[in-house]
Every structure is written in C-alpha cells, then in structure tokens.
Amino acid sequence: MGIVKFRTMNYLGVKKTSLSEIPDGWEMEELNNILMIVKDKYTPDKKEDICCLELEHFEQRTGIINGWCSSSTQASVKNAFKKGQVLFGKLRPYLQKYWLADFDGVCSSEIWVLTSKDKKTLDNRYLFRMVQMHRFIQAANVSFGSKMPRSDWEYMANIPFPLPPLPEQQRIATILSTWDKAIAKEQQLIKTLEIRHRALMQQLLSGKKRLKGFKDEWKAFKFEDVLAKITNGVTYDTENTIGIPVTRIETISSGIINFSKIGYAEQFANQEDYRLKYGDILYSHINSLSHIGKTAIYLDEKPLYHGMNLLLLRVNDNADRNFIYYWLNSKAARKVAQSLAKPAVNQASISATELKRILLDLPTLPEQTAIAAMLSTSDNEIQIHRRRLEALQQQKKGLMQVLLTGKVRVKI
CATH class of the missing domain: 3.90.220.20 (DNA methylase specificity domains)
Known part of the structure; x- marks a missing residue:
C-alpha cells in the first residue's frame, strides 16, 4: 500500500463549534x-x-x-x-x-x-x-x-x-480507498484459499488423491470403532452469569471454540467428568438441519466443561483425532449426518446411537496423520490471512476515526 504521511492537527489552528472542536478550514x-x-x-x-x-x-x-x-x-x-x-x-x-x-x-x-x-x-x-x-x-x-x-x-x-475542504475530502477518500483495496484483495485471497482447502479435503479424505509413500488399502469402520468416548453434556441453567465455563451451541457456531460465547453452570459433584481434554471434538447434534454436524476441536488449556446440546467425541488410538475432525467437516460426512437427522418444528437432531453407526473408510494411522498435517497446514494459512484481514479492517477503522474528525490531517 505504500507509506502515507500524516501531520497531526495543530491545535492552535482549531476552532470551536457548538458541538465539538474542528480544524481551521473545516x-x-x-x-x-x-x-x-x-x-x-x-x-x-x-x-x-x-x-x-x-x-x-x-x-x-x-x-x-x-x-x-x-x-x-x-x-x-x-x-x-x-x-x-x-x-x-x-x-x-x-x-x-x-x-x-x-x-x-x-x-x-x-x-x-x-x-x-x-x-x-x-x-x-x-x-x-x-x-x-x-x-x-x-x-x-x-x-x-x-x-x-x-x-x-x-x-x-x-x-x-x-x-473538510474539497481537496482534503478527496485526499482522505483516496487514502481510505487504498485500505479498501488491500482489504478486498485479502478477502479474495481467503476465498481462493478456502476453495482450495475444500477441494483438498474432498480429495484426501476420500482417497481420490493419495500422498506420496502410501499405498495400503483403506478399511471400513463404524464410527464407534474410532471413539473412546461419545457423550451428551451437562444440563445447566442458561441464565447463569457466574460459575464454571460450559459450552453451548453458539460456542462452536463459527467452527472454532469461541470463549466469548460460552455459558456458566453452578459447580456440581462430578464436574471433572465433563471437563474437556485437549483434542476433544464438539459436535452439533441438535440444531437447524443446515447446522447439524458442525464441529470444533478443543486445542486449548483453558478450563472448559461440556454443556448441553453438543456431543463430545473423544478419539481412540485407532485413529488420528485431527483426521477425524476434518472428516466430520467434510461435505460427505455432513451430508450423511443430515440425512440421518430427525427434523422437528424448529430444529433437527441426530442421536449418539445413529452417529456411532455411520460407516467411514480409513487409511492406516500414519497416512491419517500425514493427511491431517497437510490439511492443518492449509487451515493455518487461511487463519493467517484472516488475522491479516482483521488487522487491515482495524487499521481502516482507526484511520476513519481520526481522518473524518480532523484529529489527524493529511497533506494535500
């Protein structure tokens, strides 16, 4: 974007109005x-x-x-x-x-x-x-x-x-359009990376594309064969504002564990049985049909407990947890889950029993790990650009705040 030079407003050149202080000439x-x-x-x-x-x-x-x-x-x-x-x-x-x-x-x-x-x-x-x-x-x-x-x-x-005077308006508009172009470029890049990531998932998770060095046949499993644990969460009062942090449907609505969208429950006797462990997968099994099967993987050390309306899936030693996480997010797995879900008036649901019976083809554990690593690299690249996009948006927001009020003046 290049460097934009600003000069701070000279407060000797400020005139007062009935509402605020603005620069001379404004x-x-x-x-x-x-x-x-x-x-x-x-x-x-x-x-x-x-x-x-x-x-x-x-x-x-x-x-x-x-x-x-x-x-x-x-x-x-x-x-x-x-x-x-x-x-x-x-x-x-x-x-x-x-x-x-x-x-x-x-x-x-x-x-x-x-x-x-x-x-x-x-x-x-x-x-x-x-x-x-x-x-x-x-x-x-x-x-x-x-x-x-x-x-x-x-x-x-x-x-x-x-x-401001017209020349300053035009200069401000030009500066902000520079940020707009950078934001638009980053947004387009993210869309391109997301399309590539989805294609990679479809090819690798189905075996249509094999990684170099792997030739063993894939084997069919029931989903329950790769799970050490599959449980419902604890029921709690959704009006609570203090207590232990618990998950709710909104916690994973964006595909990640969002700690700003958690609930709270009063402490109870066996609460440690509900505490999430690193690598646990949360699965949306009660939701609108289009959101059935949404998942998020817990990769944190912050204390968080398993709340209602989400299933907790803990992968056993037969599978790589990251591979299973990506498989659950695949188009094929989401489609199967939605076909099994029972629709109701405002939402649909899929039971743990039905989920256990889903069939999936799995490569050897080393190939699962290699596939998950490649998808994780692709995922991380997207996250890097999302953070860049957020930084650009915050920069633009800050610029607008100072430029449109005259707190910072631009050179004409």
Whole structure:
C-alpha cells in the first residue's frame, strides 16, 4: 500500500463549534445542506433487463455487492441510481449496509440513494465515508415505524457533520480507498484459499488423491470403532452469569471454540467428568438441519466443561483425532449426518446411537496423520490471512476515526 504521511492537527489552528472542536478550514454542516436523497423513479420495461438491487444483496457492514441482483422486470416502480452515488439501507435490519455504486441500476425503495448537492462542496467518495461514521449510523438507528422500523430523513437532515475542504475530502477518500483495496484483495485471497482447502479435503479424505509413500488399502469402520468416548453434556441453567465455563451451541457456531460465547453452570459433584481434554471434538447434534454436524476441536488449556446440546467425541488410538475432525467437516460426512437427522418444528437432531453407526473408510494411522498435517497446514494459512484481514479492517477503522474528525490531517 505504500507509506502515507500524516501531520497531526495543530491545535492552535482549531476552532470551536457548538458541538465539538474542528480544524481551521473545516465547517460543521447539516446533512440537508450538503447532500440529498435521489428519488428518480424507474418503471421497468418488459423489453429491458436492468440490475435491480434489494437489501439482501449487500453484505453486512461492508458495502460489497454479493454478485447477484434480480431483474427489474420482475418488480414494480423502483428508485434509479447512477454510478458514483451512495446507497444506504434505511430499514432497521439492514442499517449499516452501504455501497458506492460502480454501475447504473435500480434499487429497492428501502434503500436511500444519496448524492452531493454540490460537487464543489462534497465529493461523493467522501460521502461514502461519512455514511460509515458512528455519528451517521447512530442517527440512522433512531428509527420510526412499529412493524418495520426505518430511518427517518427528517430527523437526520438537521444533524451537523464536520466537513473538510474539497481537496482534503478527496485526499482522505483516496487514502481510505487504498485500505479498501488491500482489504478486498485479502478477502479474495481467503476465498481462493478456502476453495482450495475444500477441494483438498474432498480429495484426501476420500482417497481420490493419495500422498506420496502410501499405498495400503483403506478399511471400513463404524464410527464407534474410532471413539473412546461419545457423550451428551451437562444440563445447566442458561441464565447463569457466574460459575464454571460450559459450552453451548453458539460456542462452536463459527467452527472454532469461541470463549466469548460460552455459558456458566453452578459447580456440581462430578464436574471433572465433563471437563474437556485437549483434542476433544464438539459436535452439533441438535440444531437447524443446515447446522447439524458442525464441529470444533478443543486445542486449548483453558478450563472448559461440556454443556448441553453438543456431543463430545473423544478419539481412540485407532485413529488420528485431527483426521477425524476434518472428516466430520467434510461435505460427505455432513451430508450423511443430515440425512440421518430427525427434523422437528424448529430444529433437527441426530442421536449418539445413529452417529456411532455411520460407516467411514480409513487409511492406516500414519497416512491419517500425514493427511491431517497437510490439511492443518492449509487451515493455518487461511487463519493467517484472516488475522491479516482483521488487522487491515482495524487499521481502516482507526484511520476513519481520526481522518473524518480532523484529529489527524493529511497533506494535500
């Protein structure tokens, strides 16, 4: 990205406003004075097919289009937008969804199409950053309407925002776009690595691809043959906020053990029987059907106890625990588990007995270990880039905080 040089704001050159201190040359401007909502209507022509964006086409808090949009010929009158205008979801569930349009199209009436009133006063690229400010989001969250709450422009229109001169706006927008490009590049790389990882899992865990040096035949096993332990967790009061840390369904929702999403239980006599050991696998056996079979492996030393609605799987000496963990996460294993699950009104379930009967083909233990090591290396590469992505996102967040408030000035 190169080095961006900043100079800190000279506080001798600060002027006070009724709301805050801003640098000399900046103004506090009410939104109504500098931007407007575009209300150009578009009536679909049956002969014409133009991209029509709905709120669900925006990824939460990213401003990125998912890549799909519906045909405008399927909808009634919509709002038209043009390349360079800013789209912002005003309906309560979709607040903080925004996009700087890079093509012309039409969108749902639940999306504001925003643009500068005067290009000499406000650059739309800077406007795109303004709608991401805490001040803007906070105002947008003051919603109106009972059934489907939505932001109210009449309320927001008179809220003042710090506004730098146009050249500084443009420079700030350019700097932040550098971070956007780096973030987008990292996100694309992660997607590519994830696709490669899934393909590698499918080939290695099925035996379609063999590692060099291994030629022995794979053998069929029942799942129970590779388990030293398979148990349900302890029942506890979900309202507890103190006590021993216990797992719950949310603890493994992201595919890892998330200690920020644990529960707590009062101490009990045989609690050590429920304490997780290094390498234990947690398995979601009561969940919505699409989440049945989700797993996470415990690779930590922090005390954590096995809670309800998850099965604990402890692998025996017949198998490599990491291999079994990856096998459980394979598309084939998830598909088998979901086919065995019994659906209910809001969730489905698979019993420990049914899980034990699942058949799997296993290579020799040394080959299992080698396969698990290769998949672990691939997994670790993805995690490294996820951490890089998180660091870039935090850097951008910090930059926005100081640049959009004038706490740090940029060289023009």
